[in-house]
Amino acid sequence: MDVEEIVARTRTLVREVVLPIEDEFDGDVEAAGGAALREQLQQAAREAGVLSPHGPRDLGGLGLGMVDRIPVFEAAGFGLFGPMALNINAPDEGNIHLLDHVASPAQRERWLRPLVAGEIRTAFAMTEPFPGAGSDPSMLTTTATRIDGGWRINGRKRFITGADGAQMYITMARTRGEVGQAGGATMFLVPADRPGVTVDRHLHTTDRSMLGGHCEMTYTDVEVADDEVLGGVDEGFRYAQVRLGPARMTHVMRWSGAARRAHEVAVRYAAEREAFGGRLADLGMAQQLIADNEIDLAATRALLLEACRELDAGGRASESTSITKTFAAEALHRVADRATQLCGGLGVTNEYPIARIAREIRPFRIYDGPSEVHRWSIAKRATRRILNGHGA
Incomplete structure (x- = not known):
């Protein structure tokens, strides 16, 4: 199946199966059925032949590269539950990418194969409460200490997306060095039923379309074996880069689809709405909103x-x-905001999907690195490049 066919099938699935459910429950995944809804939608995607388009072919996925994922993920993102249907929602999507690049053959069979098949969910546990790791990963405070045949993990995590109901957590813990030092982190594959792992509570964020929520977790003397280390010891931050860049781009793909839906709804409204002697879409101020969204x-x-x-x-x-994530997080929010304005009072009701799309997109300026942190990083690179004589 070529990419165009995958896109066409995804669009049909989203419009015929996903959107009616999303619209009925205003994009609230738990109200719409939670885990049962996930199974229902993924079965529909499986039957359509579009489940796990990014998963490795040898484990049942469609094996799409990053460029080919763009139109597929955008088509899925047209519905807030569309990414869940295709098994390309965060954090599972990024974890599939990471495991495909780093996991051992045994780890691929145990965790990656069922993940690609949609049989399990996972989470990525790195972020911590203050003074632990947030935008600055070197502040990692969760520790893993050596024991006979493995490691013992202790620490707390916060904002762990999808944690409630996940079967495994890719967990970042410090195995060397002190808090504030770069390096010295290791990734562990921690089963959710391992003694000492607890999901303490949900943080009730403005977005409501992410299955499993955004949770606080505690690791209390959690024991893991050596074969549950993902990759090499002390190499966790390096492996995180394997995941973070692509995961940021797939976020952009999914939210581009959602923003496009808001835009299309608003343009259709403006083209049909009569005001001041003509169509709203023919008025200059409305045209500017439409044009700026297109740009x-x-x-x-x-x-x-x-x-x-x-x-x-x-x-x-x-x-x-970093540049793409920062620009997109802000640009797509502007798209949703202009769409809201075009629709007037209806733009802030649940009569149209625009208000909930704006609600879901807004946190993207914080998730996967706040815009300010990315700008700091971009500015540092630019200064270093120009001072080293590598400017334009």
Whole structure:
């Protein structure tokens, strides 16, 4: 099946199966059925042949590279539950990418195969409460100490997306060095039923479409074996880069689809609404909102394509993914906000999907690195590059 066929099937699935459910429950995944809804939608995607388009082919996925994922993920993102249906929701999507690149053959069979098949969910446990790791991962305070045949993990985690109901947590813990030092972290594959692992509570964020919520967790003397280390000891931060850049870009893909839906709904409304002697869409101020949305969507797609080409070529793409993520998080929020304005009072009701799309997109300026942190990183690279004589 080529990419165009996958996109076409995804669009049909989203419009015929996903959107009616999303609209009925205003994008609230728990109200719509939670885990049971996930199973229902993924079965529909399985029957349509579009489940796990990014998963490795040898484990049942469609094996799409980053550039080819763009139109598929955007088509799925047109519905807030669409990514869940295709098994491309965060954090599972990023974990599939990470495990495919780093996991041992045994780990691939135990965790990656059922993850690609949609049989389990996972989470990525790195972020911690203050004074632990947040935007600055070097502040990692969760520790893993050596024991006979493995490790003992202690620490707390916060904002762990999808934690409630996950079967496994890719857990970052410090195995060397002191808090504030770069390096010295290791990734562990921790089964959710391992003694000492607890999901303490949900943080009730504004977004409501993420199955499993955003949770606080505690690790109390959690024992893991040596074969549950993901990759090499003390190499966790390096492996995190394998995941973070692509995961940021797939966030952009999914939210681009949602923003496009808000835009299309608003343009259709403006084209049909009569005001001041003509169509709303013929008024100059309305046209500016529409045009600016088209510009932001096109610019987002252009930056996304450039970053994904770099990733497909084997580059780290640290700068291009930071630039794309920062621009897109703000541009797509602007798209949803303008769409709200175009629809007037209806734009802030649940009569249209625009208000909930704006609600879901807003946290993207914080998730996967706040815009301010990315700007700090971009500015540091620019200064270093120019001072070293590598400017334009």
